[in-house]
Amino acid sequence: MTRDEFNNRFRAYKRQWLRIETDGLIVVALFTLAAFLLFPHLVHLCFEEPHRQERERFAALASATLGATLAAFGALMLVLVWWCRRCTPRSFGLLCPSCGAPLTGTNRKALLNTGECGRCHGRILDDGGGPPPRAL
Numbered sequence: 001m002t003r004d005e006f007n008n009r010f011r012a013y014k015r016q017w018l019r020i021e022t023d024g025l026i027v028v029a030l031f032t033l034a035a036f037l038l039f040p041h042l043v044h045l046c047f048e049e050p051h052r053q054e055r056e057r058f059a060a061l062a063s064a065t066l067g068a069t070l071a072a073f074g075a076l077m078l079v080l081v082w083w084c085r086r087c088t089p090r091s092f093g094l095l096c097p098s099c100g101a102p103l104t105g106t107n108r109k110a111l112l113n114t115g116e117c118g119r120c121h122g123r124i125l126d127d128g129g130g131p132p133p134r135a136l
C-alpha cells in the first residue's frame with residue numbers, strides 16, 4: 001500500500017466515524033428526550049396512588065424499569081462502539097496484513113513515521129517509510 005492509498009483510506013474511515021458519532025448522538029438525544037417525557041408519568045403513577053403499598057410497588061417497579069433500561073442502553077452502546085472500532089478499520093482495509101492490528105490511533109502514527117506496523121513491525125507502506133517530504 002502506498003502512503004496516498006493509506007491516507008485516502010484513513011480519510012474515508014474518519015468520515016465513516018463522523019457519521020457513526022453523529023448518529024449515536026442523535027440516538028442518545030432521543031433516548032434522553034424520551035426519558036424526560038416519561039419520567040413525570042412514572043412519578044405521577046407513584047405518588048398519586050392512594051394506597052401506600054401500591055405506591056411503593058409502583059416506585060419499586062419504576063426504579064427497576066428505569067435502571068434496567070439505562071443498563072441495557074449503556075451495554076448496547078458499549079457493544080456498538082466495540083463493534084464499530086473493530087469492523088470499520090477492516091472494511092476500509094486498515095488492518096495490518098501480518099498481525100491484523102488496526103492501523104488507526106498509535107499504529108497510524110508509527111506507520112506514517114516508519115512505514116511499519118506499530119505492533120509487529122511488518123512492512124506495510126511501499127514508499128520506504130519515513131515522514132513525507134516537506135517543501136523547503
Ligand SMILES: [Zn+2]
Pocket residue numbers: 096097098099100101117118119120121122
Ligand atoms: Zn502488524
